[in-house]
Amino acid sequence: MKNLNWDDLRIFVRVARGGGLSAAAGELGSSPATIGRRMLALEQALGRPLFVRRQTGYELTGDGRTLLGKALAMEAGARPIEDWLSASGNHPVVRISAGTWIANFLSENFSRIWSPQDPFRIAFKTAEARLDIAHREIEIGVRNQRPEGANLAARPLPDAAYAPFRARNHAPQSEENWVAIAPEDASTASTRWTSVQDGLVIAVWANTPRTLYDLIRSGAGKGVLPCFAGDRDPLLERAGDEITELRHRQWIVMHNDDRHRPEVRAIIERMATLINAHAPLFSGERPMGNG
Template identity: 30%
Template sequence: MNWDDLRVFLAVARHGTLAAAARSMGVNHATVSRRLAAFEKGLGRPLFDRDASGLHLTAAGQAVLAQAQAMDEAALAVRRLADAGAETGGAVRLTTARAMANGYLAARLAGLLDRHPGLEVTLLADTRILSLAQREADIAVRLGRPGDTELVGAHLTDIGYGFYAAPAVRAALEAGGALRLIGFDKDGTAAEGAWLAQHFPEATVCFRSNNQLSQRAVAMSGGGVALLPHYLAHGSGLQALPLGATPPPREVWLMTRRDLARLPRFRVVMDYLKALYHADRAIFEGAA
């Protein structure tokens, strides 16, 4: 049995499609398809039913999955034994929301990489929440208190919100001009979008986006007033506007799996992130 074929089977079982499994493994779609076919041929039976929605485990596939997961856990246990005595070098996959990754974290990782030149950090900025339990990532910076008791972590800070606009837009509003809001995609799921729609139902919305960095860019260009987390407005030249209530703060948590928390390379990354967020609490809470 080819271990790589078994890894492909596990990835497809976890993700439900060949394309998603390929992305998670960093290979192309054709490689996943070929290896899965070889694995099924070697076992002499189909492991998945195919339909328009994706791939679904057959009864045989369910039986193989239980054994494959046990083999995968055993392989990971061997790797952890090797890692336990290792230095702080190696690969670490860090995941967070796109705005947090591109508007804050990416610009602040140089100190970590300089201090530990053997690290190879992959920053995964995704619209969906990647699963730590399924090993889609190693460490996560997440918005909101986690409910997964299988993970360990720490509260980093709270994100506050405010209304922000370019100086010219603020001056026009103070002179009696009409309020033009920069809003969220109507079909989106952002909590801030729902809050804005509830509290400003009659406001004129001049621009919509499900990307807060795009909203900030339009606000900076003078397009309107944006509801932004304080850390995205910090240093942008935007000015705060007192338009009344703002959404309640959101907690930011640092999370990882229990088996990783003790390993040197993950521990140094988590310690660095804790110190980073604690030092910038005033930026996140809007006091800076």
Template identity: 30%
Template sequence: MNWDDMKVFLAVARTESLTAAGKSLRVDPATVGRRVARLEEELGAVLFAKSPQGYAPTDAGQRLLSHAERAEQAMQGGADAVSGTPGELSGQIRVGAPDGCANYVLPQVCARIMDANPELEIQIVSLPRDFNLTKREADMAITVSAPTAGRLTVQRITDYHLTLGASEQYLAHAPAIERLSDLSAHRIVGYISDMIFDKELDYLAEFGIGRVHLASNSVSVQLNWIRGGAGIGVVHAFALPAAPGVVTVLPKHRLSRSFYLVRHADDRRLDRLNRFSAILTEGLRQEVALLEAAT
């Protein structure tokens, strides 16, 4: 079997689309289709069932998928063993993360990792949703809850805290806030309720807040509204150093959440990813502690 054909097979199996597979491989969809047809002819088996929803692996395709993924890991492991400076990490690693972590914690941590490993290429994918590691949307993902399904390894990284926050500008002209019930007289910034992708992010009710006046699925948008004096919202304590002029409101009322590192179970065989994940988790612990101490 031609390894290039196997890479095409993996891309289609993960994206379930010739167009998306072609985009990831930087070839046109017609070429992807021809390569799949060639592989099917060589193996004497239909690997994908085409439907309006896309290309879903058949039973034969599913059986081939596990072998193809092991071959991919072996190829990557071989490349890692001979590339770069001994002792240093190299190659590309993609990390998925919720946008709070991706905007206010990961950049500093990854920059320090790059300082020690200049041949490494780190990509941060910041999206307000869960990542599908089975489809290789990322090499690893940081999440706010521990997944319970799939062939995944889950490691708790660290706790972090959330508090109510508002700008000094807003508070100077707003009704006084002495207890949670006083929040009903204020404009609230928060998530769009039907776009909350993880139950751990549905925290306004814990502050007794029902109605959200200014809503976004982005933590950064919410924080910018709060910085601009638009209202009161829940902010990450680790984001406060990046938001001068924003102060905590009712500081005794705060929530605790956790970050988890999630990886595909088969990736435990890859020394490069094991080493990177160890450095990343320790860096995240230190950075969250440093940023929260600053507030």
């Protein structure tokens, strides 16, 4: 019984149910000749005939009926495992690394980059620190500069602009107060900007961009945000002009090998389409109330 495998038994079940080769071939997307050869090989491996072959179809022998009962039991036992694989482990996961504001934007527009019909899942890795694409910590990263590694590929995105924002229709404690990311927690030019300006009164320090955002919305003071985050919030308004030195190009970055995977390629295309469609928002051309 060496060479006996589950695939042959699955084919056997379909031939037995359909009463012949043609029905099984149509169900399996194969040819009747191929199915016939597989059944001959199965009979040889078992050392006993399974079918009486007639012009009208295949009729099971006594051994064939016995094997069918056992094969059906195996099929029923395997179905929970196949369902489990189909529900989770059989779907590849695409990991996306992005800073707080890009991750927030992608989350709000999630239906534009993924649907329940997609044969893959998505895992967001939201962090200001960069995860290592070259060593496959993630599949896709959104970065503020083009990568230099030879094994990395990049796709350009629209510029991101930055400006100071404050709470709309909210009396601030002081027009001079600012909120900022603490220097020891600042990892980007935009989070460091407030702390290195002379003469600013920083009323509150935060250690994460999200806390900074909540403080600005509460009226604690002005703070620097990317325009695509601040300008789409009706509770915020610009508190000054664009900070031009913070403007930068964005990039979708991926490993050269991963970019050819269908699921990674699909997500890259959808992300690029989504962000390019909002290029004026990202470049600071659509402040709230200005059309």
